[in-house]
Each structure stands twice: as C-alpha cells, then as structure tokens.
Amino acid sequence: MAIPGNHDKRDGIIFSLPFLIVYFMFMVFPLLFGLYISFFNWDILSPGKFVALDNYKRLFTDEMFYSSLWHTIEFVLITTPILLIIGFSMALLVTGDSPLSKISENVFFLPYILSMTVIGTLWAWLMQRDYGLFNQVIRHFGGDSIGWLINPKYAMWSVGLATYWWTAGFNMILFSAGIKQISKEVYESSKIDGAGYFQTLFKITIPLVKPTAVLCLILQIIASFNVFGQVYVMTGGGPHGRTRVLTQYIYEAGFRYFKMGYSAAMAYVLFFIILLISVIQYALLGKERS
Amino acid sequence: MNRRNSIKTKNIILRSLEVILLIIWIFPLVWMVITSIQLESDVISESLRLWPENPTFENYQKAFRSTQILRWMLNSVVVSISAMVLTLIVDAPIAYAFAKIDFPGKQILFWAVMAGMMVPFQVLIIPLYQQFNAFGIVNTLAGTMLPRLALPVGIFILKQFFEGIPTALEEAAFIDGANRYRVFGSIILPLGKAAMATVVILSFISAWNDFLWPLIIVSDTAKYTITVGIANFQGTHGTDYALIMSGALIASIPQFIFYAFFRKRIIEGIAMSGIKG
Numbered sequence: 001m002a003i004p005g006n007h008d009k010r011d012g013i014i015f016s017l018p019f020l021i022v023y024f025m026f027m028v029f030p031l032l033f034g035l036y037i038s039f040f041n042w043d044i045l046s047p048g049k050f051v052a053l054d055n056y057k058r059l060f061t062d063e064m065f066y067s068s069l070w071h072t073i074e075f076v077l078i079t080t081p082i083l084l085i086i087g088f089s090m091a092l093l094v095t096g097d098s099p100l101s102k103i104s105e106n107v108f109f110l111p112y113i114l115s116m117t118v119i120g121t122l123w124a125w126l127m128q129r130d131y132g133l134f135n136q137v138i139r140h141f142g143g144d145s146i147g148w149l150i151n152p153k154y155a156m157w158s159v160g161l162a163t164y165w166w167t168a169g170f171n172m173i174l175f176s177a178g179i180k181q182i183s184k185e186v187y188e189s190s191k192i193d194g195a196g197y198f199q200t201l202f203k204i205t206i207p208l209v210k211p212t213a214v215l216c217l218i219l220q221i222i223a224s225f226n227v228f229g230q231v232y233v234m235t236g237g238g239p240h241g242r243t244r245v246l247t248q249y250i251y252e253a254g255f256r257y258f259k260m261g262y263s264a265a266m267a268y269v270l271f272f273i274i275l276l277i278s279v280i281q282y283a284l285l286g287k288e289r290s
Numbered sequence: 291m292n293r294r295n296s297i298k299t300k301n302i303i304l305r306s307l308e309v310i311l312l313i314i315w316i317f318p319l320v321w322m323v324i325t326s327i328q329l330e331s332d333v334i335s336e337s338l339r340l341w342p343e344n345p346t347f348e349n350y351q352k353a354f355r356s357t358q359i360l361r362w363m364l365n366s367v368v369v370s371i372s373a374m375v376l377t378l379i380v381d382a383p384i385a386y387a388f389a390k391i392d393f394p395g396k397q398i399l400f401w402a403v404m405a406g407m408m409v410p411f412q413v414l415i416i417p418l419y420q421q422f423n424a425f426g427i428v429n430t431l432a433g434t435m436l437p438r439l440a441l442p443v444g445i446f447i448l449k450q451f452f453e454g455i456p457t458a459l460e461e462a463a464f465i466d467g468a469n470r471y472r473v474f475g476s477i478i479l480p481l482g483k484a485a486m487a488t489v490v491i492l493s494f495i496s497a498w499n500d501f502l503w504p505l506i507i508v509s510d511t512a513k514y515t516i517t518v519g520i521a522n523f524q525g526t527h528g529t530d531y532a533l534i535m536s537g538a539l540i541a542s543i544p545q546f547i548f549y550a551f552f553r554k555r556i557i558e559g560i561a562m563s564g565i566k567g
Binding site for chain 2: 007008009011012013014015016018019020022023025026027029030031033034037089090092093096098100103104106107108109110111113114115116117118120121122123124125126128130131133136137139140165170173174176177196197198222225226228229232233246247250251254255260263264267268270271274275278
C-alpha cells in the first residue's frame with residue numbers, strides 16, 4: 001500500500017506477535033519436545049535414558065497397540081459413512097419445503113453443542129442393561145435384554161449410535177450450506193424438463209454437493225480417529241478392552257502407567273496416520289477439481 | 291395426474307422420514323428430563339413407565355447440595371470465559387495482519403499457523419504436561435485454559451471477514467494521518483464485530499466441552515471442570531441415575547442458553563470453519 005510513512009513490516013510483526021508467542025509456547029515447542037521425549041525412557045518426573053527408536057520398535061510388537069489401533073479404525077468405519085448419510089438426509093429435509101424444517105434443524109443440531117460427557121452419560125443410561133429405556137422397551141414387547149455396552153459384539157456399535165446422535169447435526173450444517181449454494185436456476189430448469197424429486201436428487205443435488213461431501217468426509221474421519229470421550233464415559237474401554245481406542249491407550253500409557261516416552265511415541269504414530277490420511281484425501285480432492 | 295400423485299408420494303415419504311428422525315433426536319433429551327424428575331427408587335424399575343409417578347425436584351436439590359457441581363460449573367465458566375477473551379485478544383491482531391498488512395514471509399507464516407489445525411491434541415498432552423509441571427501450573431485453572439489459546443481456528447474466521455472490509459476505508463484514514471493501531475481500533479474492530487462474536491461463541495462452547503486436557507491436567511476434585519465432573523459422576527454415584535441425569539442437565543444449561551441466543555452465529559461459524567469436536 002502506497003501510504004506515507006509505511007510501516008507494514010514493523011506493523012505486521014507487532015500485530016502477529018501476541019499469537020505467535022502463545023502458538024510457540026503451546027503448539028510448536030510441545031510438538032518438538034514431544035518428539036524428543038519419544039526417544040527417551042521417560043517417567044513422570046525425570047527424563048530417563050535415551051533409547052533412540054526403541055519406543056517405536058516396541059509399539060510394533062505391542063498387541064495392545066494393535067488392538068487399540070484396530071478399534072479406532074473400526075470406530076471410523078462404523079461412524080463415517082452412516083454419519084455422512086444421516087447428515088445429508090437431514091440437510092435435504094431442512095432445506096426442503098417441509099413445514100417442520102425450522103424445528104427439525106434445531107432438534108437435529110442441538111445434541112452437537114452438548115458436551116460429549118453429557119452425551120456419554122445419557123446414552124450409557126439409555127443403554128443400561130436392567131433399567132435403561134432401550135431394554136425396557138425391548139422387554140415390554142417380549143424381547144430379551146441386550147447387553148448394549150457389556151456385550152463385546154455390540155459395545156462399539158453402541159458407542160457409534162451415541163455418536164450418530166451427537167454429531168449428525170454438524171454434518172447437516174455443512175451439507176445444508178452446500179445445498180444452498182446450488183443455484184435455483186439449475187433446479188428450475190430441471191423442473192421445466194419434467195424431472196421428478198428423486199431424479200433431481202440423484203442427477204443434480206448429489207453430484208453438485210460432492211465437494212461438501214468430501215470436506216465432511218475428511219473432517220469426519222479425522223474427528224473419528226480422535227475418538228475418546230464417548231468411549232471413556234460409556235464403556236471405559238471395556239468390556240475386556242474391546243472398545244479401547246488409541247487415544248485412550250495414549251492417555252493410559254502416559255498418565256496411568258507413567259510411560260511418558262512410550263505414550264509420546266504412540267501419539268506421534270497417531271499424528272502420522274492422521275497426516276497421511278489428510279494428505280491422501282487432499283490429493284484426491286485436488287485431482288477431482290482439476 | 292400422475293405427476294401430482296408422485297409429488298404426493300414423495301411428500302409422504304419425506305415427511306415420515308422427518309418425523310421419525312425428529313422423534314429419535316428429541317426422545318433422549320426428553321428421557322433425560324423425565325429421569326431427572328423421578329425418585330431414585332422409581333427410576334430403578336424393570337418395567338416400562340413413560341411418565342413419572344411422583345415427579346420431584348429432589349435430585350436437583352441433591353445435585354447442588356451433595357455434589358460439587360456448582361463449583362465445577364464455576365470452574366468451567368472461569369476457564370471458558372478467559373479462553374474466549376484471550377483467544378480474541380491474540381487472534382484478532384494477527385488475523386488483521388494476515389488480511390491487510392503486506393509484510394515479508396506472510397504467506398509462509400499463514401500456512402505455518404493454519405498447519406496447527408492438523409495437529410491432533412493427543413500429540414501435545416505429554417510435552418504440555420511436562421512443561422506445565424515445570425511452570426508449576428499443573429492442577430490449576432490457568433493450566434486448563436492456556437493450551438486453547440494456540441488453536442488457530444479463530445484466526446481463519448476473522449481473516450476471512452477482515453478481507454471483506456474495503457481497503458478504501460483504511461486508506462482514507464491513513465490519508466487523514468491515522469496509523470495502523472488507530473485504523474485497527476477504530477475501523478477494523480467495530481466493523482468486525484459479527485465475526486468476532488462468532489469466534490467468541492465458538493471458543494466458549496469448545497472450551498466448555500473440552501474433556502481430554504482437563505482430565506489430565508487437574509487431579510483435585512475441587513478444580514474439575516464440569517465435563518470431568520460429569521464423567522466421574524457414574525463412578526461416584528453408581529446407579530443413582532436420577533441424580534446423574536439432573537447433573538447432566540444442569541451441566542448443559544449454559545449451552546442451552548448460548549444456543550437460544552446465538553443460534554444463527556453458531557451455525558454460520560461452523561459452516562464457515564468446519565471445526566469438529
């Protein structure tokens with residue numbers, strides 16, 4: 001900008017400084033420090049001895065690490081596709097001509113702003129074996145109680161159900177924004193051409209909302225990879241470690257068994273996996289666009 | 291005729307789907323309220339009863355009297371409000387710099403800051419704990435709040451908004467002899483109110499809902515935030531579900547209030563930044 005007494009360089013630095021200081025202290029430095037810790041046999045108070053890559057090597061022979069990683073991937077697979085479908089369906093409903101659309105939008109979105117520990121306790125209660133609502137209803141109609149959270153076969157799906165209820169509204173918001181961006185003219189001309197609702201849905205809405213879907217997919221996979229609170233509250237990782245996810249193992253290794261170096265190494269592996277997924281997704285996204 | 295029929299079928303399908311979803315989405319919340327106004331002995335019943343026989347507010351009284359829930363709420367209020375105020379103080383200037391000031395290395399710096407959004411918090415918990423231990427702020431509310439300031443989401447929202455403020459306004463002020471600080475304080479900040487409100491609201495909600503870090507950094511029950519307190523309710527109150535549900539409802543009051551007042555901003559902010567909890 002051609003202004004007298006231009007101090008852009010100085011001003012840019014001064015305006016950036018407050019954030020850069022906290023960013024360095026609470027993001028950049030710990031990120032590097034964590035990598036450093038991961039090369040040590042470090043307990044809670046004192047750095048132990050340097051073990052180079054031993055923590056990483058040990059990970060690959062640790063069965064608990066593999067099972068936690070698998071449970072995390074399982075959770076991603078259980079939640080991601082269904083959350084996208086529910087979110088998209090909700091968006092269709094609330095952007096359509098329904099007389100209920102305002103109410104629906106609020107009701108669908110509301111759970112998302114509640115904390116996951118509230119959601120977790122609520123759903124643990126709904127799914128409680130003896131007195132929970134779900135089993136009461138099932139028994140009322142003559143069925144047998146289901147061990148929602150205590151049967152190893154169902155536990156992860158049960159946590160998934162609570163998660164659908166919690167975050168579908170988030171995807172709805174993104175999809176609604178995407179649908180609203182499609183120009184009215186496209187719809188009008190398809191109407192003139194005599195296309196029905198479902199034809200328009202499959203031929204116009206779905207193809208045009210694809211960029212939003214990709215964004216939702218990326219955000220959802222990352223969010224699901226970071227799952228922790230719901231599992232911690234609803235099952236505590238049980239039954240028999242059946243729902244222990246990676247974040248929980250990182251937490252337990254660090255703050256229950258105080259193997260800080262090992263925990264840090266595991267966190268870096270998780271970081272690497274998430275980074276890899278994001279890079280692949282953005283690459284695919286870029287290819288799509290060009 | 292055929293066409294009208296198909297529109298009718300479509301409407302029936304869509305409305306039924308909508309009503310089913312509405313019921314599924316409303317009912318858990320309703321059930322939370324119903325459980326919370328029953329006697330503990332009525333809650334523990336094997337048969338289905340959809341309406342409380344002896345409605346009571348006893349559980350709410352009990353929650354306030356015999357648990358530390360008020361204390362936890364207060365802790366969360368302190369943490370969330372200081373997080374939202376400080377976030378704005380550090381985010382707004384740098385967002386303005388990114389949007390409007392030409393300084394060397396700006397692009398690289400911007401991407402370096404945005405890259406922070408890719409970092410999963412789990413990577414930071416061990417080193418941050420060590421750091422905070424050295425600072426002597428383990429088990430304090432300050433320690434609970436500080437890591438939130440490094441999250442760059444707010445910068446992204448504010449930068450987008452500041453970019454939309456016409457540069458001509460600033461130039462006019464410069465010609466009148468104002469400097470950057472003057473322009474920032476008397477043009478940018480007043481015009482950016484809407485975006486700042488969005489940032490403030492989103493950072494309040496996400497600070498209020500934060501769980502992993504408060505769980506780690508605080509060990510003293512009197513320093514718990516509400517999310518950690520509620521998570522431990524089940525451990526300490528076992529099967530007293532009526533009490534647990536009233537606690538969960540009390541813990542959600544601030545979000546209900548925030549949502550009632552700032553619904554539009556919350557939704558806009560999320561659509562804009564795509565932050566996911």
